[in-house]
Amino acid sequence: MFTDDTYMTGQKTDIRTLNLKELEQVVSGYNQPAFRAKQVFEWIWKKGINNFEGMTNIPDQLRKNLSEKFIFLTLDEINRAESTDGTIKLLFSLHDDKKTECVLIPSEDRVTACISSQTGCNLGCKFCSTAGIKKARDLSAGEIFEQFIASDNLSVAKFGRPLSNLVLMGMGEPLLNYENVMNAVEKIISPTGLNFSPQRITLSTAGITAGIRKLADDDVKFNLAISLHAANEKIRQGLMPVTNSNTIEDLKKAIIYFHKKTGTRVTYEYLMLKDINDSAVHASEFAEFCKITPCKINLIEYNPGDFDVFKSSAPETIIRFSEILKSKNLIVNIRKSRGKDISAACGQLANKC
Ligand code: SF4
Structure with missing residues (x-):
């Protein structure tokens, strides 16, 4: 026990x-x-x-x-912020007074919940506000599961429909809390649990290669997103210190292994950072990286946070970047940020509703 x-x-x-x-x-x-x-x-x-x-x-x-x-070690909602675009951020206090957050993102055809796996995060990505909050602990499977339930209830109350999608992209690195995350996801997708479709779940990792391999061995049915942000080792090391122990070469091998075992097309998340990773050369490096397996690409505009040394690339730069990728037959989406005015956008979760 x-x-x-x-x-x-x-x-x-x-x-x-x-x-x-x-x-x-x-x-x-x-x-x-x-x-x-x-x-x-x-x-x-x-x-x-x-x-x-x-x-x-x-x-x-x-x-x-x-x-x-x-x-039941439950979540206590202590604050709620609503964006002008409909996005809602929930701040929860946990039984030991630690805090965590989740975000509800409505759109025309779906309502997506973005939930957390840890309180804070120790990976120190330079563009991320959560990185300013040291990880206090992993969330339990019950705490992860309850974020889903709270989001689903709120979705019905606010938008008149249940959640259609779930992303594990909130605070923390889910693959560093593997057992609890998998336990919660299992309860969410299992017919003896909530029976939610795994195809509507995406787990996002900063690139923990051992965890990606473990997902492959566990033959998971949900989607995998990699927060890549640079296909160039040096730039990625500068943005994401996790690259020091999970090199781009190792990451490639882990993704190939994952694809071979699961047949799943991974998604690459790529924040567009002005003068850092947004040149034509960077796009070509990225396209080269993408050759390893079938994939999809999300280019994301940057949301200035507390450690605002970065700026978002200009819209025309993002379009130019996407055209280079598309010319190599890659599937590219440009993602507009949601919930910027309430610090609920990607990389902005920092316990401040
Ligand atoms: S981007 Fe994700 S992995 Fe990186 S510091 Fe933020 S929460 Fe952690």
């Missing part, structure tokens, strides 16, 4: 750290049949409930027993 005291409070353990087998053991310890464990499991992961009182088909005594030993 899970004993990490990060996910305990007082003497109580977060019930969402238990798998079904462990839950069955607990329930049988109270002389209750195994189907009761299944019912509790369903309340937690299929109906997304985060308290014992709401488990209405569970006998009172069992609910009392469970609540004496277990707890």
Whole structure:
């Protein structure tokens, strides 16, 4: 059974750290049949409930027993900011007073939630506001899952439709919290959980090569995005220190491995930074990089954050850059930033609603 005291409070353990087998053991310890464990499991992961009182088909005594030993370490929404473009940012306080954020992005045909995997981040990407907040800890599977539930409920309340897409692109590097992220995603996509389509989920990594290989070995069905931002080793090292231990050559090999095993076309995220990575030479280097496997490219305009040494490339530069890539038969989208006025755009999550 899970004993990490990060996910305990007082003497109580977060019930969402238990798998079904462990839950069955607990329930049988109270002389209750195994189907009761299944019912509790369903309340937690299929109906997304985060308290014992709401488990209405569970006998009172069992609910009392469970609540004496277990707890739900829930998210407490402490702030909400709404952008003029409809984007909503939620700031959550966690049971140990740490903070995390998620963002809801509506568009004509979809509502996307961008959720976090850690509190802060230690990877230190130079263009990212989150990098200014040291990682305090990994989020538990329950905390990651609950961001989805909170976003989904808000999506229905605000936009009259449930979430259509999920991206793991908020605070933190998901592949450095592999087990909890995969556990949460499994509950989101499983028929015994929320039954959300994996094709509508994208996990974004700064390029943790061991994690990409692990995803391939686990034969994941969701999409993978790589925050590339430069196909040139030196420039990427300058922007993303993670490149020092995950070189571009290693990254290429990991992506090839991932594609071979899963058949999935990866997406490259590329922030357009004025005079840093936006020249014709950089575009050619990027096109060369893209030859390794089928891919898609998102060119993203930069959002000035707290450490504003960078500027976004001019619109005409972004178009020129995309034309060079398209001339090499690559699929390119230019992404407009959403939620800039509430610091909810890419790279702006810094716990300040
Ligand atoms: S861009 Fe992502 S990986 Fe890099 S510092 Fe920000 S949150 Fe961490």
